Amino acid sequence: MEVNLVYEGFKFMVLGMSVVFSFLVIMVYALKLQAKIITKYFPDPVSPSSTNQRKTPAKNKSQDEVVAAITAAVMHHRKA
Amino acid sequence: MKKIVLVITLIASLFASSLLAAEAPPAPADGSVPKYAKEYEPKSIENMFGGLYETTGIKALTSVDPDMTDSDGKKMSGFSQTGARIIMVLISFVLFYLAIAKGFEPLLLIPIGFGGLLANIPLAGIGDPDGFLGIIYSTGIENGLFPLLIFMGVGAMTDFGPLLANPKVALLGAAAQFGIFGTVIGAVALTQYTDIFNFSLQDAAAIGIIGGADGPTSIYVASMLSPDLLGAIAIAAYSYMALVPIIQPPIMRALTNDKERVVKMEQLRVVSKREKIIFPITVLTLVMLFLPDAAPLVGALTFGNFVRESGVAARLSDTLQNALINIVTIMLGLAVGSKLAAEKFLIAETLGILVLGLVAFALGTVAGVLMAKIMSKFSKEPINPLIGAAGVSAVPMAARVVNKEGLKYNQDNHLLMHAMGPNVAGVIGSAVAAGVLLSLF
Numbered sequence: 285m286e287v288n289l290v291y292e293g294f295k296f297m298v299l300g301m302s303v304v305f306s307f308l309v310i311m312v313y314a315l316k317l318q319a320k321i322i323t324k325y326f327p328d329p330v331s332p333s334s335t336n337q338r339k340t341p342a343k344n345k346s347q348d349e350v351v352a353a354i355t356a357a358v359m360h361h362r363k364a
Numbered sequence: 365m366k367k368i369v370l371v372i373t374l375i376a377s378l379f380a381s382s383l384l385a386a387e388a389p390p391a392p393a394d395g396s397v398p399k400y401a402k403e404y405e406p407k408s409i410e411n412m413f414g415g416l417y418e419t420t421g422i423k424a425l426t427s428v429d430p431d432m433t434d435s436d437g438k439k440m441s442g443f444s445q446t447g448a449r450i451i452m453v454l455i456s457f458v459l460f461y462l463a464i465a466k467g468f469e470p471l472l473l474i475p476i477g478f479g480g481l482l483a484n485i486p487l488a489g490i491g492d493p494d495g496f497l498g499i500i501y502s503t504g505i506e507n508g509l510f511p512l513l514i515f516m517g518v519g520a521m522t523d524f525g526p527l528l529a530n531p532k533v534a535l536l537g538a539a540a541q542f543g544i545f546g547t548v549i550g551a552v553a554l555t556q557y558t559d560i561f562n563f564s565l566q567d568a569a570a571i572g573i574i575g576g577a578d579g580p581t582s583i584y585v586a587s588m589l590s591p592d593l594l595g596a597i598a599i600a601a602y603s604y605m606a607l608v609p610i611i612q613p614p615i616m617r618a619l620t621n622d623k624e625r626v627v628k629m630e631q632l633r634v635v636s637k638r639e640k641i642i643f644p645i646t647v648l649t650l651v652m653l654f655l656p657d658a659a660p661l662v663g664a665l666t667f668g669n670f671v672r673e674s675g676v677a678a679r680l681s682d683t684l685q686n687a688l689i690n691i692v693t694i695m696l697g698l699a700v701g702s703k704l705a706a707e708k709f710l711i712a713e714t715l716g717i718l719v720l721g722l723v724a725f726a727l728g729t730v731a732g733v734l735m736a737k738i739m740s741k742f743s744k745e746p747i748n749p750l751i752g753a754a755g756v757s758a759v760p761m762a763a764r765v766v767n768k769e770g771l772k773y774n775q776d777n778h779l780l781m782h783a784m785g786p787n788v789a790g791v792i793g794s795a796v797a798a799g800v801l802l803s804l805f
Binding site: 289292303305309312315328349 | 647
């Protein structure tokens with residue numbers, strides 16, 4: 285039987301794109317739910333684990349992370 | 365003392381084997397006699413020099429042996445024994461040039477180029493099934509093992525934090541997979557409406573995956589669906605990944621205006637460590653429930669990521685992202701390069717694959733950018749449409765390209781972290797797309 289390849293290809297596209305989209309949409313909601321549950325019920329302990337003890341007070345934590353992120357971005361930028 | 369014993373045993377065993385050989389008919393059932401096991405016959409000095417000339421590359425490259433066969437045992441044409449080999453050697457040199465002078469994916473193009481060089485040495489048969497590159501090929505590529513090992517390393521190297529901080533950019537990673545399926549149609553259309561190419565639906569699917577911009581995924585799918593075209597597909601996938609900084613920017617510029625390109629995005633929230641630990645498990649659970657065909661790829665990726673984020677297996681994580689991935693990259697590159705043998709590569713299909721691969725990349729970029737434009741219309745927070753281009757995987761190259769483009773139009777608009785979200789979602793998206801295609805056959 286002669287198969288119309290282009291028609292088959294088109295069906296692949298419809299199926300494929302809908303599966304990829306639905307999978308990632310489900311993932312988006314799963315991740316949002318996960319974030320909500322974790323930040324509400326299981327937030328990271330205020331003082332990080334003993335292997336990673338910070339000497340600076342906790343209020344500087346977010347600032348430290350911002351500095352780290354900026355440093356990482358600058359490094360990436362220079363590498364690129 | 366030990367050495368002498370060893371030598372004596374060796375000689376004895378040689379005698380024994382020659383005696384055995386004399387008793388039994390020497391040739392094994394398939395007729396392959398080891399090259400150096402034939403009995404030595406005395407020759408004159410002229411014959412010796414003549415014989416030596418017979419085994420030189422000069423002779424092999426300038427004259428045609430009508431009985432020469434390729435690694436599949438098919439007769440080779442005169443051209444693919446002579447001129448084509450030289451062309452392939454030149455192509456290898458071009459790959460070296462691109463890697464060294466232009467800095468295009470040197471970690472891959474150097475081994476691939478050298479593998480190509482080795483595979484095209486006449487008479488040596490390095491790329492044949494019993495040559496050393498052929499052995500590497502059948503060990504790890506034919507069965508899809510190396511791509512999965514690389515995926516573990518990719519998982520261990522990837523920080524999914526940007527995606528966790530802003531999950532909805534995953535849609536960009538989904539949109540960019542349009543390149544894959546658009547190219548499947550392109551490939552079968554070429555088959556149906558021209559006489560030059562003859563791609564089956566399997567071939568078309570394997571070619572389309574190039575649009576996922578993910579070398580390991582391409583190789584994995586091609587090894588399953590279309591092993592004959594694997595060489596050209598891998599080359600196309602890796603070359604275009606290296607060419608992302610050249611292919612993507614014009615498309616990004618064409619689809620956006622100056623106002624959109626300077627959009628600044630909000631700072632990403634901090635993602636907790638626990639979220640990052642749970643993430644691989646969540647993704648794997650979803651794959652388990654919805655698409656087990658994608659499980660090998662996603663499983664390897666999430667394993668690598670879990671080792672990384674668990675935070676208690678630093679040594680394993682370090683090995684995955686350095687030693688293991690480096691070793692496998694060497695093997696993968698050389699083995700892919702061995703598919704640059706002239707008789708396999710200089711065929712019309714290769715040209716078709718290279719063109720289609722480029723189309724796949726471009727289509728993916730277009731779809732990603734358009735999706736980002738749509739999202740920015742409906743989203744409350746500003747979205748810079750440039751980050752859509754990072755939806756094709758090519759981690760982290762595509763994200764860097766986005767960052768670079770963004771900086772061009774606004775000196776202090778760093779889009780890197782925002783582009784990493786769709787970028788890593790693209791890896792998952794193309795693994796899912798690969799799973800869909802594999803589930804269809």
